[in-house]
Amino acid sequence: MDLNITGIRLDVTEDGYLTDLSHWxxxxxxxxxxxxxxxxxDKHWEVLYWIQEQVKNDVALSIRGIKKSGIIDIKEFYDxxxxxxxxxxxxxxxxPKPKSCI
Amino acid sequence: MSTKVKKMLFILSKxxxxxAYAAFVMANGARMEGIESEIFFTFFGLEAIQKKKLxxxxxxxVGNPAMHMPTMLGGLPGMEALATKMMKKExxxxxxxxxxEFLEILSDSGCKLWACKLAVDMFHLKREDLIDxxxxxxxxGDFYNRADQEGCQLLFI
Numbered sequence: 261m262d263l264n265i266t267g268i269r270l271d272v273t274e275d276g277y278l279t280d281l282s283h284w285x286x287x288x289x290x291x292x293x294x295x296x297x298x299x300x301x302d303k304h305w306e307v308l309y310w311i312q313e314q315v316k317n318d319v320a321l322s323i324r325g326i327k328k329s330g331i332i333d334i335k336e337f338y339d340x341x342x343x344x345x346x347x348x349x350x351x352x353x354x355x356p357k358p359k360s361c362i
Numbered sequence: 363m364s365t366k367v368k369k370m371l372f373i374l375s376k377x378x379x380x381x382a383y384a385a386f387v388m389a390n391g392a393r394m395e396g397i398e399s400e401i402f403f404t405f406f407g408l409e410a411i412q413k414k415k416l417x418x419x420x421x422x423x424v425g426n427p428a429m430h431m432p433t434m435l436g437g438l439p440g441m442e443a444l445a446t447k448m449m450k451k452e453x454x455x456x457x458x459x460x461x462x463e464f465l466e467i468l469s470d471s472g473c474k475l476w477a478c479k480l481a482v483d484m485f486h487l488k489r490e491d492l493i494d495x496x497x498x499x500x501x502x503g504d505f506y507n508r509a510d511q512e513g514c515q516l517l518f519i
Contacts, residue, residue, distance in 0.1 A: 323394060323467055324459050334470035343396035361387055362458060 277350070277357050281312065284354030292352045296343075300352075304340055307332055308353040315355040321346060322360045368513030369398040371505070376519065377406030379419040379446060379461070383453070385519045386464045393471040401468070402505045404478035407519075408485060411477060411493045416461045420446045462493075469495035474508075476500045 263272040270288065271279045278284055289308060293300050300308075310331050314321055323346060326337050341348045346358055370392040374385040385401055392399035409415045423429050423436035423445050435441065450460075459467060469475060477492055477499045489499070509516060 320457070322457055323390065323471065324457055324463075327463075327467060327470070334467060335472075338393075338470075338472060344394055346394055347396075360457070361391060362456075 273357070275351075275357055278354040281315070281354050284312075288354065289352050296341075296348050296352070298341065298348070298352070301340075303332070303336075304352075307337070307340065307349060311349055311353040312355060315353075320360055321350065321355075321358040322362050324362060366513055367392075367397055367515055368511055369400070369509065369515070371509055371514060371516045372399070372401045373505075373516070373518045374401055374403050374407035374410065375405045377409035377419060378422045379449065380421055381519050382407070382410040382419055382461060383458070383464075386461075386468060388517070389473050390464075390468055390471060393468075393473055398472075399468075400474040400476065400505075400508055402476045402478060402500065402502075404481045404502075408477060408481050408487065408492075410461060411465065411475065411496060412487065412491055413493060414491070416465070416493070419461060421449050465493055465495055476505060478502065478505075 263270045263276065263278075270283055273279060276292075278288070290300060293304070298304070310329060311321065314325070319325065323334060323337075326332060326346070327334055332340070337345045337349075341352075350356070350358055370389065372385045372389055374382065376382075385407075389399040389401050403411050409419060420442045421429075423431060423441050424433055426436070429436060429445065431441075431445075436445075458464075465475065474497045475493070475495055476497055477487075479499050479501045482492075482499055489496075
């Protein structure tokens with residue numbers, strides 16, 4: 261599947277997740293966030309960069325990991341990314357959809 | 363993305379660790395998908411929200427054919443504790459939180475946690491015996507009234 265953002269065609273999965281994090285940039289993040297009715301604040305960016313860091317370090321993402329992250333608590337996480345926080349934040353961060361059930 | 367299920371309501375009636383985890387994983391999974399979720403703890407399910415008991419839930423080794431263990435063996439003293447220890451070890455590998463931490467995660471995620479009034483009275487429990495995260499003590503009728511929109515599903519565990 262392709263995603264067309266700011267005139268650039270991007271390769272994405274069926275669910276709309278970027279297949280290559282190296283193609284990610286802030287404009288793409290802003291666009292995907294807009295599609296999910298989210299306006300990115302400084303706190304959002306902090307979380308997005310943290311998520312990318314975890315993925316680069318091969319750490320599996322989970323809600324428990326968010327609790328232990330030290331940068332955000334679960335309540336805030338749900339407030340920042342309403343309607344499925346881990347699913348939506350990873351999409352905006354340009355990383356694969358988490359596979360964990362928890 | 364919209365989904366047809368809007369709210370999942372769980373009734374946890376058993377006090378074994380595998381049933382508690384089943385309810386918790388499904389309730390948390392719902393929240394993670396943007397679906398509302400609530401758990402009603404009744405009868406032995408109340409063990410999972412009693413401060414003194416929640417970290418001591420056990421796997422049932424007797425009457426559980428999937429344990430692949432002769433019933434008489436499963437009934438020996440210490441067998442349940444051993445099987446539970448082994449299961450907890452495996453769960454830790456999967457990054458499954460212990461019961462207490464899981465309840466905190468659920469509460470922080472917006473999952474409502476309710477105790478059944480009838481069962482609380484029957485076991486002579488007081489509010490302070492139950493976890494602080496508890497949203498309240500309800501009758502089953504009150505709980506049914508929580509199914510207040512289209513797309514609600516009720517699940518008995």
